[in-house]
Amino acid sequence: MLQKKxxxxxxxxxxxxxxxxxxxxxxxxxxxxxxxLAKFVRLNIYGDESIDFSDPEAVKIxxxxxxxHHYGIDHWSIPPGYLCPPIPGRAxxxxxxxxxxxxxxxxxxxxxxxxxxxxxxxxxxxxxPMIGAVEYGWSFIGSDIDQAAIDSASSIVELNPIxxxxxxxxxxxxxxxxxxxxxxxxxxxxxxICNPPFHASLAEAQQGTNRKLKNxxxxxxxxxxxxxxxxxxxxxxxxxxxRFVRDMIRQSKxxxxxxxxxxxxxxxxxxxxxxxxxxxxxxxxxxxxxxxxQGNKSSRIVAxxxxxxxxxxxxxxxxxxx
Numbered sequence: 262m263l264q265k266k267x268x269x270x271x272x273x274x275x276x277x278x279x280x281x282x283x284x285x286x287x288x289x290x291x292x293x294x295x296x297x298l299a300k301f302v303r304l305n306i307y308g309d310e311s312i313d314f315s316d317p318e319a320v321k322i323x324x325x326x327x328x329x330h331h332y333g334i335d336h337w338s339i340p341p342g343y344l345c346p347p348i349p350g351r352a353x354x355x356x357x358x359x360x361x362x363x364x365x366x367x368x369x370x371x372x373x374x375x376x377x378x379x380x381x382x383x384x385x386x387x388x389x390p391m392i393g394a395v396e397y398g399w400s401f402i403g404s405d406i407d408q409a410a411i412d413s414a415s416s417i418v419e420l421n422p423i424x425x426x427x428x429x430x431x432x433x434x435x436x437x438x439x440x441x442x443x444x445x446x447x448x449x450x451x452x453x454i455c456n457p458p459f460h461a462s463l464a465e466a467q468q469g470t471n472r473k474l475k476n477x478x479x480x481x482x483x484x485x486x487x488x489x490x491x492x493x494x495x496x497x498x499x500x501x502x503x504r505f506v507r508d509m510i511r512q513s514k515x516x517x518x519x520x521x522x523x524x525x526x527x528x529x530x531x532x533x534x535x536x537x538x539x540x541x542x543x544x545x546x547x548x549x550x551x552x553x554x555q556g557n558k559s560s561r562i563v564a565x566x567x568x569x570x571x572x573x574x575x576x577x578x579x580x581x582x583x
Contacts, residue, residue, distance in 0.1 A: 276555060301323070382404070402429050411430055506563075
């Protein structure tokens with residue numbers, strides 16, 4: 262039974278102004294782009310066209326259509342059970358990082374391959390490099406500790422000419438290392454990005470997924486990780502997000518002179534205190550916290566640099582100058 266038609270805002274105001282996903286999904290256009298999406302689209306209880314967001318295959322095909330329609334990615338897929346990311350939120354991170362670089366670059370977003378980004382935990386989906394390369398022409402190094410994820414991301418790069426020569430995928434052979442073993446000390450990186458594992462255990466990750474299912478009015482499942490996708494290392498690690506980020510901060514100090522801005526997503530406001538303490542202890546020269554929001558969900562990016570103002574100016578004038 263249909264409920265009263267809902268009035269939707271014309272734009273999702275919490276998304277970044279340059280985000281291509283601020284408007285509601287136009288399923289007719291998306292189906293024209295990717296006809297396989299049609300079988301997943303149905304009217305919801307309000308009479309709006311939608312998909313079942315608890316169906317991993319439906320979400321995967323929607324992502325495929327969005328990437329093709331908005332970013333020209335003709336070939337995209339992920340292995341069964343791997344994390345299928347929400348494209349609008351991932352795009353927001355990239356756009357906020359463009360603004361961060363803009364603020365350092367006299368009010369102009371630096372674009373083109375000379376801007377080198379490092380995606381920590383690129384995953385099987387390779388989503389950040391795709392969006393960053395298409396939107397701003399940035400080049401990327403993507404790392405992961407999972408060989409299957411590396412193979413999937415490498416295949417996406419290989420199959421899409423727009424990504425070739427722009428994205429390099431590297432296997433991190435030491436799970437406890439984040440920068441060592443992947444970056445060479447002489448490599449200059451303008452930006453590092455990371456979507457860290459949020460949970461501290463498999464049980465905690467399962468509880469989180471069951472909450473999502475409840476919010477979608479779905480029944481609790483005994484295999485919740487398969488419903489939304491995500492391998493263990495994508496969803497949880499020992500000590501959870503807080504420990505992972507603190508380790509990243511500690512290790513970033515060793516690459517202080519070879520990366521301009523380090524950054525990471527932080528899922529919970531309560532975890533910021535420990536992050537700030539770690540950055541203060543290591544004498545970060547500058548720290549920025551950037552709020553993000555999608556729907557009812559709020560998160561934030563924390564970015565830091567060890568370069569003082571004079572070092573930043575030298576970096577910009579020698580590396581970013583056209």
